[in-house]
Amino acid sequence: MDVDRDRERELTADQRRAERAAAVAFTVAILAGIGLFVVYFAGGQTQLEGVLFCLVLGGLGVGVALWANHLLGAHEAVEERHELTSGAEGREAFGHALAEEVGPTLARRSLLVKLLAGAGGALGLALLLPVLSLGPAPGNTLKRTSWQRGSRLVDETGRRITLNSVPEDGFITVFPEGHEGEADAQALLIHVPKGLLQLPPEKLAGVPEGTQVAYSKICTHAGCPVGLYRATTRSLLCPCHQSQFNVLDGAKPFFGPAARPLPQLPLGVDAQGALIALGDFDAPVGPAFWDRGKK
Amino acid sequence: MSMVIERSLKYLDERLGTASFARRALRKVFPDHWSFLLGEIALFCLVVLVFTGTFMTFFYNPSVREVVYDGPYKPLQGQEVSAAYDSVLRLSFEVRAGLLMRQVHHWAALVFIAAIVIHLCRIFFTGAFRRPREVNWLIGMALLFLALGEGFTGYSLPDDLLSGIGLRIFYSVTLAIPVIGTWVTFLLFGGEFPAGDIISRLFVFHIMLLPALLIGLVVLHIFVLVLQKHTQYPGRGRTQRNVVGKRLWPEQTFKSIALLLLTTAVLALLGGLAQINPVWQYGQFRPFDVTSPAQPDWYIGFLDGALRLGPPWDLNLFGYTISEVFWPAILFPGIAFGVLTLWPWIERRFFTKDYAEHHLLDRPRDAPARTATGTAGLMVFFIMFLEGGNDIFGVLLNVSVEAITRTLQWSLLVAPVVTWLVTFWVCRSLQRSRAHPARITAGLRLRRTAAGGYETAPLEPTSNPE
Numbered sequence: 013m014d015v016d017r018d019r020e021r022e023l024t025a026d027q028r029r030a031e032r033a034a035a036v037a038f039t040v041a042i043l044a045g046i047g048l049f050v051v052y053f054a055g056g057q058t059q060l061e062g063v064l065f066c067l068v069l070g071g072l073g074v075g076v077a078l079w080a081n082h083l084l085g086a087h088e089a090v091e092e093r094h095e096l097t098s099g100a101e102g103r104e105a106f107g108h109a110l111a112e113e114v115g116p117t118l119a120r121r122s123l124l125v126k127l128l129a130g131a132g133g134a135l136g137l138a139l140l141l142p143v144l145s146l147g148p149a150p151g152n153t154l155k156r157t158s159w160q161r162g163s164r165l166v167d168e169t170g171r172r173i174t175l176n177s178v179p180e181d182g183f184i185t186v187f188p189e190g191h192e193g194e195a196d197a198q199a200l201l202i203h204v205p206k207g208l209l210q211l212p213p214e215k216l217a218g219v220p221e222g223t224q225v226a227y228s229k230i231c232t233h234a235g236c237p238v239g240l241y242r243a244t245t246r247s248l249l250c251p252c253h254q255s256q257f258n259v260l261d262g263a264k265p266f267f268g269p270a271a272r273p274l275p276q277l278p279l280g281v282d283a284q285g286a287l288i289a290l291g292d293f294d295a296p297v298g299p300a301f302w303d304r305g306k307k
Numbered sequence: 308m309s310m311v312i313e314r315s316l317k318y319l320d321e322r323l324g325t326a327s328f329a330r331r332a333l334r335k336v337f338p339d340h341w342s343f344l345l346g347e348i349a350l351f352c353l354v355v356l357v358f359t360g361t362f363m364t365f366f367y368n369p370s371v372r373e374v375v376y377d378g379p380y381k382p383l384q385g386q387e388v389s390a391a392y393d394s395v396l397r398l399s400f401e402v403r404a405g406l407l408m409r410q411v412h413h414w415a416a417l418v419f420i421a422a423i424v425i426h427l428c429r430i431f432f433t434g435a436f437r438r439p440r441e442v443n444w445l446i447g448m449a450l451l452f453l454a455l456g457e458g459f460t461g462y463s464l465p466d467d468l469l470s471g472i473g474l475r476i477f478y479s480v481t482l483a484i485p486v487i488g489t490w491v492t493f494l495l496f497g498g499e500f501p502a503g504d505i506i507s508r509l510f511v512f513h514i515m516l517l518p519a520l521l522i523g524l525v526v527l528h529i530f531v532l533v534l535q536k537h538t539q540y541p542g543r544g545r546t547q548r549n550v551v552g553k554r555l556w557p558e559q560t561f562k563s564i565a566l567l568l569l570t571t572a573v574l575a576l577l578g579g580l581a582q583i584n585p586v587w588q589y590g591q592f593r594p595f596d597v598t599s600p601a602q603p604d605w606y607i608g609f610l611d612g613a614l615r616l617g618p619p620w621d622l623n624l625f626g627y628t629i630s631e632v633f634w635p636a637i638l639f640p641g642i643a644f645g646v647l648t649l650w651p652w653i654e655r656r657f658f659t660k661d662y663a664e665h666h667l668l669d670r671p672r673d674a675p676a677r678t679a680t681g682t683a684g685l686m687v688f689f690i691m692f693l694e695g696g697n698d699i700f701g702v703l704l705n706v707s708v709e710a711i712t713r714t715l716q717w718s719l720l721v722a723p724v725v726t727w728l729v730t731f732w733v734c735r736s737l738q739r740s741r742a743h744p745a746r747i748t749a750g751l752r753l754r755r756t757a758a759g760g761y762e763t764a765p766l767e768p769t770s771n772p773e
Contacts, residue, residue: 056403058410062579065407066572073568080561087558091336091550093536093666096439147493147502154482154489154499168595185595195501195594229595234479234614234632235500236472239597251599252472253615254698254708267709269614271621271631299479300621300630301489 030082034075041071154304155296157197159277163188165201165226165287173287175220178203181243185229188289196297198229199277200248201287202241208260215262218278218290226277227263228297231255233270235299248274272300337559338539338552342433344566345426351570352419353525359412360461360514366402368394369510371466371503380587388591391466391506395586411578416461418574420454420606427451431650431681433668435538437661441651443531446524448648453521455606460513462604465584466506471592473603475500476614483630483637501594541667550666600698609688612695613639616716643684675734683727690719 023031044067051060098106118125165173165186178184183202191197204223209216211225219225227248231238236252241259247266248257255270257263263274275293282288296304320326337343370390376383378393379400388396398405427447430436436444459477463470478500481492497504536550545551553559577583589598603611617635621628646653655661658676671678693700694715701708753761 052403058404058406059579061404061407062410062575062577066576066579069568069572069575073565073572076561076568077565080558080565084557084561087554088339088551089334089336089554090544091334091536093548093550096535143494147495147497150489150493153493193593193595196499198595233619234476236475237595237597240599251597251601251698252476253611253617254712255619265619268712269617269619269631269635271619299482299632300628301482301492302484302486302627303489304628305623305626 027082030078034078034083037071037075037078039071041068041075044068044071154196154298154301157292157297158188158191158194159197159199159289159292160188161289161291163289164282165189165279165289166192168192173201174285175224175281175287176285177201177287178224180205180223181246183241185237186226186287196230198237199226199293200229200238200241201226201279202259204246204259208246210261215276215278215294218276218280220279220281220287224279224287225259226279227257227259227274228277228293229274230298231270232265232272232274232297233268233299238274333554333556335533335555335559336537336550336552337555338537338550340540342429343537344562345422345429347563347566348570349419349422349426350525351567352415352422352574353521354567355415355571355574356412356419357518357522359408359415362408363398363405363412364514366394366398366405367391367464367510369464369507371501371506383587383590386591389466389506391464392586392591395465395467399587407575407578409578410581410583411574412461413583414577414581415574416458417583417605418570420451420458423451423454424606428681428685432671432678433538433540434665434674434677435668436651437655437665438651439535439664440531440538443528443535444651445648446528446531448644450521450524450528452644453517453524457513457517457521458604458606460509460517462584462607463509464506464513465586466592467584467586468589468592468596468598469586469601469603471501471594472597472601473607474505475594476611479630480632480636483632485627485629485633501592536666538666538668540670545667547664547666600696600702602696602699605692608695609691610636610640610695612691612693612697612715615697615712616691616694616719643687647684672734672737675731675738678734679727679730682730683723686723686726687719690715690722 044064048061048064048068051057051064097103166189167173167184167186170189170192172189173184173186178201180203183200186199186201187194187197202225204225206221206223209219209222209225211219216222227238229237229239231250231252233250233253233255236250238248238250238255238257240249240251241247242249246259248259248263249255250268250270253269255265255268257270257274258266262276265271265273272295275295275297277293278290280288280290316326368390372390373387374390374393376386376388376393376396378384378396380396383396395409399409400406430444430447459473463474478492478496481495482488484491493499495505495508496502497508537552539545539550539552542551553562590596602608613635614632617631619631620634621631623629654677659674669677694712697708697711697715700706700711704711753763756762
């Protein structure tokens with residue numbers, strides 16, 4: 013007994029150092045733990061909590077690591093691997109078991125087995141049906157928005173937009189009245205200086221005074237709101253993937269990953285000078301989908 | 308005390324036969340090399356994620372019902388926000404230690420996926436996936452995908468502006484799946500974006516479906532590892548038939564506990580001091596708002612970059628549309644992760660014709676084609692990751708994003724090829740020189756002769772793997 017204790021005392025200098033360091037580390041952990049209590053009951057403070065929590069865990073971790081590396085004594089161990097396979101014999105035995113026990117049991121009742129498989133398949137399909145309850149059929153949802161002939165243009169708070177609402181080279185996000193904030197209906201109304209728009213006549217017909225042009229605000233690439241208008245180049249920029257659209261040329265993309273122009277919202281003016289839509293966008297808004305081009 | 312332990316051990320052994328199993332388990336040998344700890348770091352992050360995540364579920368409210376915020380954060384007081392966003396603000400500002408828990412959780416998620424990726428690289432570049440470990444390679448790949456899914460679903464839960472835009476992009480990506488995309492999207496989201504169901508559905512995915520699969524597969528991953536035993540680096544006394552290293556008890560147990568504590572300590576420090584995902588600054592999600600610059604968490608960066616790099620090509624097939632989003636966000640990741648998943652079979656079929664069992668690891672230089680392919684693949688992901696930050700680099704370097712995008716588009720064509728060739732050449736040179744890349748010695752070694760003069764001595768090869 014005494015001999016053992018003496019042997020334990022025969023620590024190397026390295027081990028004695030490690031022991032002292034581990035003791036310091038554990039002490040730090042204890043003190044930080046007390047500190048954590050104090051901070052928590054004093055009302056909490058995120059940064060202090062983080063640091064103290066780190067010291068508790070770190071002190072413990074450093075102590076245990078020192079213990080592992082210096083005080084356990086390094087014993088290299090060797091373990092033999094064992095064959096993983098059952099070997100040819102084992103496989104053969106299993107094959108026999110299959111052929112003699114499973115096979116004949118099923119073969120005797122081949123009609124029943126077929127029916128059983130059929131019933132299993134029917135059950136499987138029936139179990140899949142509830143998946144269809146997870147969402148409505150797409151139908152025409154993606155091809156239509158709430159804009160109709162006569163919809164009044166309003167901003168997100170419901171304020172009506174007139175011919176003078178937007179200053180030259182200014183822009184504003186608009187919605188159909190009664191649908192403020194609706195994701196697929198959002199459009200950008202831009203006041204372009206007179207004479208700059210280069211649109212075919214049928215599109216220019218939806219631009220009151222030749223200056224009030226509106227495009228869908230949803231990027232045709234991945235659906236982000238096209239939120240940035242550069243008045244210097246009269247282009248729209250999507251901040252997500254930097255697709256850029258030429259406002260003067262029907263919002264056709266000229267840089268970045270988008271492949272299709274932003275759909276145009278045809279506009280008109282009612283008797284009071286308020287802006288109204290002449291119909292829905294001239295194409296499905298937002299990113300492409302499989303049957304986008306089908307009626 | 309020892310009487311109690313002895314009796315309970317006897318009780319268990321008589322009923323379950325635990326003694327011999329436990330004895331074998333305690334004597335299991337772990338190779339003593341730092342690169343074998345990468346998977347453990349991932350595991351310990353998962354432990355932290357489960358604890359901090361469970362804490363947060365007691366406060367989080369997965370609902371997009373509108374409420375008026377009346378908490379202590381002044382800029383948002385009186386604003387209509389979703390109940391989900393409101394509950395995250397309350398957790399951050401009003402629950403004691405709530406913000407710490409949230410930030411530790413977010414940091415743990417980032418480190419979790421980083422550890423998985425580096426662990427994956429270690430397995431790949433040392434050929435640890437070779438027979439008989441292909442099954443565990445597949446389980447590992449599934450774990451990577453589940454971890455990415457966990458990351459993305461969790462990131463979207465606060466219903467803040469930044470994650471809402473991320474969700475919008477994800478919606479556009481699923482819409483771009485040919486033929487069934489529209490249906491898949493409507494079933495997943497519950498209708499056209501932003502259908503009200505998506506936040507509560509993501510929550511179920513994030514805290515139940517994905518974690519159940521993840522934890523189940525982690526257990527299986529470790530079970531197969533124990534069954535097949537560790538691989539090891541070649542060295543003195545190490546053969547195909549043995550494992551040399553430290554036993555589970557006591558050395559590896561101490562080491563693993565220390566690593567668990569230190570990993571958690573680092574995460575606690577990050578969570579306490581390094582602000583992450585300050586959702587109150589982004590504001591609540593509104594479908595017509597957008598922020599710039601906008602970056603997702605690092606592990607989605609490559610996909611965001613791929614979307615920015617992608618060509619503006621949509622395709623019209625008999626009136627049906629293939630979206631321009633299809634190429635970078637579905638086809639590219641499909642091919643890249645497909646090749647990676649099937650790599651053990653691709654390598655042996657087309658490169659090595661090596662069907663033998665391997666328990667000794669390659670050094671990366673020993674398999675130049677594999678190493679070159681791996682680094683070229685990493686280069687592809689790295690370029691896309693860079694492009695994901697093109698707006699930030701544009702501001703930092705005072706260069707237009709257009710120039711950065713064009714440069715990286717060309718790099719994507721050239722850099723992987725160059726990387727492949729250079730890596731291949733470096734591997735071959737290292738094979739010849741037998742030098743350790745981290746310990747290349749230059750110059751001459753001089754030796755004093757008995758006569759008092761000097762002569763040059765040959766440099767000893769330092770390629771002894773430890």
